[in-house]
Amino acid sequence: MKVLCLWYATEEEKNFISARLPAGTEVVAPEGNYLSRFDCEYADVAHLAPDADAILAFSVPDGILQVCDNLKMFSWLHSGVDDLGLMGALDLFKNRGVKLANIRGANAVAVAEQAMMFVLALAKKTLLKHQATEEGRFLFPLYADEYRSAMLHGRTIGVIGIGNIGGRIAKHAKGFEMEVLGVRRSKEGQPVEYVDTIYGIDQLHDVLPKCDYVVLATPDTKDTHGFIGAAELAAMKRSAFLINVSRGMLVQEKPLYEALTSGQLRGFATDVWWQYNYGQTFPIGWGSRLGIHKLPNVTLSNDQAANADDVLQRNIQWGTENLAEFLAGQPMKREVRLELGY
Structure with missing residues (x-):
């Protein structure tokens, strides 16, 4: 052999x-x-x-x-x-x-930790406050909407895909006393520890309006490719955050850009990006052709969640x-x- x-x-x-x-x-x-x-x-x-x-x-x-x-x-x-x-x-x-x-x-522990890092970084405006402090700027007035942190305690997180990674995200979220809603291919089946309520993918639009944070941890398949689009983003709270630690192509790029720049979505964090393949898209490459990575309400890394x-x-x-x-x-x-x- x-x-x-x-x-x-x-x-x-x-x-x-x-x-x-x-x-x-x-x-x-x-x-x-x-x-x-x-x-x-x-x-x-x-x-x-x-x-x-x-x-x-x-x-x-x-x-x-x-x-x-x-x-x-x-x-x-x-x-x-x-x-x-x-x-x-x-x-x-x-x-x-x-x-x-x-x-x-194999990388579930590392990726789940990265997901919670993103949740905290978005909620606590980590990059904004780091940069302001580095530049010697005071964020004034105190408690202004643009400077005030969000909370995790008592809030609701939706985990889309509750397998190895999603299950660990749920466990970490419970450490912050969050309500955890899980979405998987079918709501039927065994319960998942640390997930309060399980929904099927056909119930996604029932889940999104309830969530303060939505984390994508599902594989990219024919059923999930581009499944977060304009309708799904519109269903989310205007105060909600979206985090993607799975595959970039789960989210439609243009509707996401429009949601982030119009105030429909409070913030976005991702470790994964859109891929533009020659013969299918033009120009070839990766990233965001619309410059999502440059928006002030976006926190990002590039395929680094498992680099641990x-x-x-x-x-x-x-x-x-x-x-x-x-x-x-x-x-x-x-x-x-x-x-x-x-």
Whole structure:
């Protein structure tokens, strides 16, 4: 059995993976000069790919999956698999019978902490007050609407997507004595600890008007892509904040810009951005073509929520666990349902 790491894995990482797989498993990785060791050049990996039985990957060079003639299992070292869908990998896996697993939950602690950081930063006007203090300005008059902080205590937070990340956000929110409303694909099913009331996605418009904070923690699927638009933003309180720690394409960019600049929405924070792909949009790139990142009521980072202590090691560990389960003929607890995209 040959396992291919699609990044410039260190000897320590390869040894870690090998030690957790059956004896005789060959673990290989590209070698060469690189800009980022978590990407890899097609030329550095093409000779390793055709007979690989399984792949561990943070990223995928264009064209490499098409030459993986022996591939049986793919372990994706991320939670969301929508990027794989955009490159056609999900269809390829369906057609070839390749099993796919992800590492959902591996970064849940870090991303949930980032979400609460955003909630607090927006509520407490952290950036505004930092900048004013740095510049030696007093925010006067005291208690003016534009300077007064919002509160978390006794307020309502809506968590859209109450899986590994959303469940932790709910737990943290309870530490501030907030009411937690959860939204998932269906309201039916098991209760979720720390969530006071669970709604189905078809009840989203019943939830939004109740919330002082709305946090998006759901995958980007055919059901959620662009599902926050003008009608949803209009349903929210004018005093509400929107936080996105999931995928940029969940929110329609133009309605969000209009809500933030018209006063319909009090503030927005995000770690994820819109992607403009050549042939689908113009110009190509990422960010906000409307300059949402420059608005005064916006707090942001760029894909940094999971860039935290312990996360890289856990990513590799859980990705390796997927492989170990597959090789042992056991059900993979993090297997992705290709028809659903998560």
